[in-house]
Amino acid sequence: MVLVYIDQSQGHIKKTSFEAASYAAKIAEATGTDAEAIVLGTVSDDLAALGNYGIKKVHTVADAALNNFDAQVYTAIIAQAAASADVIVFSNNTTAKAVAPRLSVQLKAGLVSGAVALPDTSNGFMVKKTVFSGKAFANISISTAKKIIALNPNSFSIAITGGTAEVVPFAATIPAAKVSVTHTDLVTGEVPLGEADIVVSGGRGLKGPENWGMITDLAKLLGAATACSRPVADINWRPHHEHVGQTGLAIAPNLYIAVGISGAIQHLAGVNRSKVIVVINKDPEAPFFKAADYGIVGDAFEVMPKIIAAVKKLKGV
Numbered sequence: 001m002v003l004v005y006i007d008q009s010q011g012h013i014k015k016t017s018f019e020a021a022s023y024a025a026k027i028a029e030a031t032g033t034d035a036e037a038i039v040l041g042t043v044s045d046d047l048a049a050l051g052n053y054g055i056k057k058v059h060t061v062a063d064a065a066l067n068n069f070d071a072q073v074y075t076a077i078i079a080q081a082a083a084s085a086d087v088i089v090f091s092n093n094t095t096a097k098a099v100a101p102r103l104s105v106q107l108k109a110g111l112v113s114g115a116v117a118l119p120d121t122s123n124g125f126m127v128k129k130t131v132f133s134g135k136a137f138a139n140i141s142i143s144t145a146k147k148i149i150a151l152n153p154n155s156f157s158i159a160i161t162g163g164t165a166e167v168v169p170f171a172a173t174i175p176a177a178k179v180s181v182t183h184t185d186l187v188t189g190e191v192p193l194g195e196a197d198i199v200v201s202g203g204r205g206l207k208g209p210e211n212w213g214m215i216t217d218l219a220k221l222l223g224a225a226t227a228c229s230r231p232v233a234d235i236n237w238r239p240h241h242e243h244v245g246q247t248g249l250a251i252a253p254n255l256y257i258a259v260g261i262s263g264a265i266q267h268l269a270g271v272n273r274s275k276v277i278v279v280i281n282k283d284p285e286a287p288f289f290k291a292a293d294y295g296i297v298g299d300a301f302e303v304m305p306k307i308i309a310a311v312k313k314l315k316g317v
């Protein structure tokens, strides 16, 4: 059996989990078995609809205490659900980064994180993943009986197969938590950066936080999330959760618009999996242009108002 961990937030399944579900279903198909899912916490979405992505059975542990993520507790439960699994699939996000290595130790299972393609099962079990901050690929062979894969978001297309999954409660032994959540601050009303299709991002070239209106205006018009380079977050022009790159969030939107960002290798490490990159920079020698699909050499303070006006005209607003 192939088991996929389904991430939920506020009772809703995350889009990247549908990619992971489709990926798990394809592995199951290739290895002649079924794909099943495990969901922790209380979920308002219709879990039977995971059948649409090729999942045959969904195991749920609908305990409200699990709505707060706890890596040790989650690992213990997923390990129980994975008792009869040959392959366990995660979407490669912060949850997977905390749980998959722990699970790998508990289950003595080989782990490949950052997978970008279906495993090659023609001779063993070979998984392609990104290495060197996305600059190269490596093919890793997993030889253990159980195998864990953390799939990079936006690297595998969601496949709608049709169908309804059987939803069954999973009688897990839930260990006592060693940490407790006392307070949660939720960012509301914004497109979550890790899940956004379009991201508009600003760098030090914007000179100061008072000029961020052009980033947020364009983002609002495009239904995009906003991001920034690390120095921008370090000097408190923008909140830290917007920082993308090697030491920030790694994202893979369909469109990444970088405004006044030089394109240092540490920044590119977090955004170079974007499908289309648009760079606006006044320096024609800025390294970001080498990674760009479209580039505008120009002053952001002149270019951005023109783009915003053009998008408004296009949208009739």
Ligand SMILES: Cc1cc2nc3c(=O)[nH]c(=O)nc-3n(C[C@H](O)[C@H](O)[C@H](O)COP(=O)(O)OP(=O)(O)OC[C@H]3O[C@@H](n4cnc5c(N)ncnc54)[C@H](O)[C@@H]3O)c2cc1C
Pocket: 202, 203, 204, 205, 206, 228, 229, 230, 231, 232, 243, 244, 245, 246, 247, 248, 259, 260, 261, 262, 263, 264, 265, 266, 267, 270, 280, 281, 282, 283, 286, 298, 299, 300, 301
């Ligand atoms: C270990 C380590 C980890 C790091 N991790 C990260 C990370 O995760 N993410 C990250 O972003 N950085 C990271 N950095 C920092 C990184 O090396 C760069 O210093 C940083 O990305 C530069 O940010 P920036 O492009 O906003 O600023 P700058 O390098 O100052 O570039 C500003 C750019 O704006 C352009 N510009 C200026 N004025 C205008 C204008 N009016 N219109 C248009 N363009 C204009 C300039 O030509 C320039 O290209 C890391 C560094 C180290 C050493």
